[in-house]
Amino acid sequence: MARHRSSLVPLASAYAALVAYASLYPFTDWQVPGVSPWAFITLPWPRWWTTFDLVSNLLGYMPLGGLLCGALLRSGAHRVAAVLLATALGALLSGTLEVLQNYLPSRVPSNVDWGLNTLGTLAGALFVLLLAALGWMGRWQTLRDRWFIPQSAGGLALLLLWPAALLFPTPVPLGLGHVALRLHELLQQWLIDTPLEAWALQLEPPGFEVLTPGYELITVAMGLMAPCLLAFTVSPPTWRRGLLVLGAVVLGLAATTLSTTLNFGPSHATAWVTQSAPLGWVVGAGAALVLVFVPPRLGAAIGALLIAAMMVLVNAAPADPYFASSLQGWEQGRFIRFHGLAQWVGWLWPYVALAYLLARVLSRSPRPQ
Known part of the structure; x- marks a missing residue:
């Protein structure tokens, strides 16, 4: 696939930044935890959980996976490589944020959240891969060429965020x-x-x-x-x-x-x-x-x-x-x-x-x- 300057790149960056903000809010009372920052990885299934927590953690990372995979595909990456790299980037972001939550008394790191975030990223990437396989990525490029000028990635990203x-x-x-x-x-x-x-x-x-x-x-x-x-x-x-x-x-x-x-x-x-x-x-x-x-x-x-x-x-x-x-x-x-x-x-x-x-x-x- 030919390389294109895609509006998905700034959208993915903005979404990742906003996810980081939402995960670390309110950014107050930072302190060193009394346990290893990696201890949450081996914790058992949490005793208290809700369906909303599970669904929101899964769905929250699906747009990120889709945006990352789409940006990689539009840059010319192979389809399998795009899905794997997008999933890895989503997992890395989620894992990093879970580790940082150890230092915030108001937040609780969770291996379940990490797993669901990773699955959500994978689901979003696979969905975009399906769209690409059905030819929708090519149709979007044709539509974009007809409606917008070549150097329009940043403007389109802002329009989609409005x-x-x-x-x-x-x-x-x-x-x-x-x-x-x-x-x-x-x-x-x-x-x-x-x-x-x-x-x-x-x-x-x-x-x-x-x-x-x-x-x-x-x-x-x-x-x-x-x-x-x-x-x-x-x-x-x-x-x-x-x-x-x-x-x-x-x-x-x-x-x-x-x-x-x-x-x-x-x-x-x-x-x-x-x-x-x-x-x-x-x-x-x-x-x-x-x-x-x-x-x-x-x-x-x-x-x-x-x-x-x-x-x-x-x-x-x-x-x-x-x-x-x-x-x-x-x-x-x-x-x-x-x-x-x-x-x-x-x-x-x-x-x-x-x-x-x-x-x-x-x-x-x-x-x-």
């Missing part, structure tokens, strides 16, 4: 990158017992200005336009961009509704629909359609400006009681295992997208035909 980023609660629909309040809290913690402690404690936390309906509308519109303009930078200016806008609308609606369902229950799945949100969706989609035929570099410049403005408005949004309740449910309740995965994608997506778009603006690569 719906996942929306699963973490946001103060405004589609309003990713809400980090100001967390940075304020971290700054106060870091400056405790320093000469700047009094100054830090007097700092007003951000997010106390209530967004007017007009500003909320603008924020939602820019939140939808962000992935659309990102897509425009990796796709030729043709009618197909209109379908990419439609895809962003559908995925955004689905991810936002799913996030609300996870937080408040199925009966409140549309609780995100406020006075301004639907109109913001319409305005964002309409504006993106108007820009369908802009050159990729100009689209990148407009997208960078929109994302920067969106982040300013998002970080000025108040931390209302419902938003705070959502965060508490994710961080302390039933979503704790997926906390790190969704949280970091939701926090970092617009900042990484902004850096990517700025790199596109400054790039001297020839204009795609």
